Amino acid sequence: MERGSNQVSPRTDDEMKHELEGRLRSGRPTHVEEEHDPEPPADDDIRVDTGGPVPPPGEERERARAQEEADSLLRELARHLERTAFPADRETVLDVLRAHHAPDSVLDEAAALPDSGTYANVTEIVEALGHRPTR
Template identity: 75%
Template structure:
């Protein structure tokens, strides 16, 4: 077989193929390349979202953190509530969250919703929870 300008012989070619076999099958890094793997974040590292810049310290930072909390609450509620649940009152939302095994933090937030209102969707629930939270200054 003609190899042209290839400087690797058939034996070296098979050896390299064998070395890469685990990497090619798994689609991720193998133990041989452990030094090149990125380290996982430490417990005390500041969480930085890759979607944007780090908010500056002060009032804007607090507002950005509140918006992130609101967004994560909205996502968790949407994950644990079905469309058939709506329109719903406070007790219906709580029952649906408990039936779908929602985390305790989501249940606590839902418990802070005012009683007697009817909610058409998750966005209205998040707005009600945000209004019920005490303002921090």
């Protein structure tokens, strides 16, 4: 018999493990515990946990919009570019995008790439276009 500092019986301990199993596996609260979760922030709330001064509301929205555009471009490029295309220069990127029937907006963005330079992945392409995708 094990004599540790455990204050609960083995049966209670197993019940507690079973109750926490979903949360431990998922890394986030489960639906069963929904009433105990704090209310999530609204879309238009100003973030105050940034570690610095709180930006004006318009600045935060503009930053979020630019971030969404960068992430959207990254997703579209990743959808139409194959891994075998890398490393790629500007012309290779444009050729592969045309071959995969990428939307005109993506082709227009890729056409703005500098003539010199090669890119190892989609993130490097997005950064070369002046965007900062979420990592």
